[in-house]
Structures are given as C-alpha cells and as structure tokens.
Amino acid sequence: xxxxxxxxxKMAREKNLEKLKAGGKGSQLDANKKAMxxxxxxxxxxxxxxxxxAKCKEHAEAKHPKAELLTCFxxxxxx
Numbered sequence: 001x002x003x004x005x006x007x008x009x010k011m012a013r014e015k016n017l018e019k020l021k022a023g024g025k026g027s028q029l030d031a032n033k034k035a036m037x038x039x040x041x042x043x044x045x046x047x048x049x050x051x052x053x054a055k056c057k058e059h060a061e062a063k064h065p066k067a068e069l070l071t072c073f074x075x076x077x078x079x
Contacts, residue, residue, distance in 0.1 A: 032048070035048050035049045035050075036048055036049070037049045038051050038056070038073070038075065040056075040059060040060070040063075040064075040072045041071065041072055041073070041074060042063075042064050042067055042071065042072050043063060043064070045059070045063075047059075053076055056069070056072070056073045056076060057069055059072070060072040060073065
C-alpha cells in the first residue's frame with residue numbers, strides 16, 4: 001500500500017531541491033547584462049560584447065555625425 005500525502009509531499013520537496021541544485025536553465029537576462037561590455041563614450045549607450053566594428057561605425061555615424069569613430073569607441077583603435 002503506502003503512498004500517503006506525507007510521502008508524496010516529501011518526494012515532491014526532494015524533486016524540487018534536485019531541480020534547484022541542477023539550475024542552469026532559466027532566464028538569460030543576467031548573462032545578457034554582463035555581456036553588455038562595449039560602451040559609446042559620447043552617449044554611454046551599451047552594446048553586447050559581440051558587436052562588430054561595422055555596427056559601432058553605424059551607431060557613430062547615425063547618432064554622432066560630428067564626432068569621430070574613435071571618440072565614441074576608443075577600443076577600435078588600431079595598434
């Protein structure tokens with residue numbers, strides 16, 4: 001026989017605890033916030049770390065036509 005409410009509740013708690021320990025899946029919002037590492041120095045807009053030089057140039061030309069590209073994004077400087 002067996003399988004009373006107390007046993008079912010205990011099993012459910014253990015199952016949920018295992019899910020919490022496994023983690024991994026869920027929202028990526030925190031990871032996305034951390035990846036926003038490129039910043040325009042003129043308007044302080046942030047861009048995800050995988051943003052290409054072309055996208056940075058596009059932003060600079062559209063938003064800051066009087067400023068140079070390197071003024072907005074000094075990390076693009078060729079060494």
